[in-house]
Amino acid sequence: NAGVTQTPKFQVLKTGQSMTLQCAQDMNHEYMSWYRQDPGMGLRLIHYSVGAGITDQGEVPNGYNVSRSTTEDFPLRLLSAAPSQTSVYFCASSRGIWTTQETQYFGPGTRLLVL
């Protein structure tokens, strides 16, 4: 198993450009989520999905869109990049929230710089 993969690893954007951060998992996990990590602020939840076709907003959803057409993939779209979106983005997945053995697996992160 590759686990959770994210592409690209690093990206530079100009203000106003759009792009999609890719996230995929091969563990057949129902639950997937996107976080951003900023210095001194820990990880903050952007969007999450509890299954294919179902998504919901997290703590900081503005400026981001998500969709979940398959169990494996959960892309994050920046519609019009802003310097405030400069951050490190992590994708995570877990088997379910109903089990006591639930563990969240993280991808390696995508570092995004918006100029």
Place this chain on the structure above:
Amino acid sequence: AQTVTQSQPEMSVQEAETVTLSCTYDTSESDYYLFWYKQPPSRQMILVIRQEAYKQQNATENRFSVNFQKAAKSFSLKISDSQLGDAAMYFCAYRSPRPGTYKYIFGTGTRLKVLA
């Protein structure tokens, strides 16, 4: 709303010694999950240990153990026999068990330095 606080931005420990990282949280729920995650320089987030609030026994994973004080809403991580590979950012996290809830709340992290 739940909050997680890590009041130690940075800690240092001598190799082979023991260090304790602090975490406090605020919630009105009686049942929940608490986690410690490690983030080494590679930036990968790695689960270190997990505690269910309904369990009175403190979780232990090899050299890592927690001191869970539910009444005080405290969840500290003890690392015994510290190794150079333990150097990383450590994040405390909270999750509600309520059905349909899938929101983790993370603290701001503690950077652990291990001195040779």
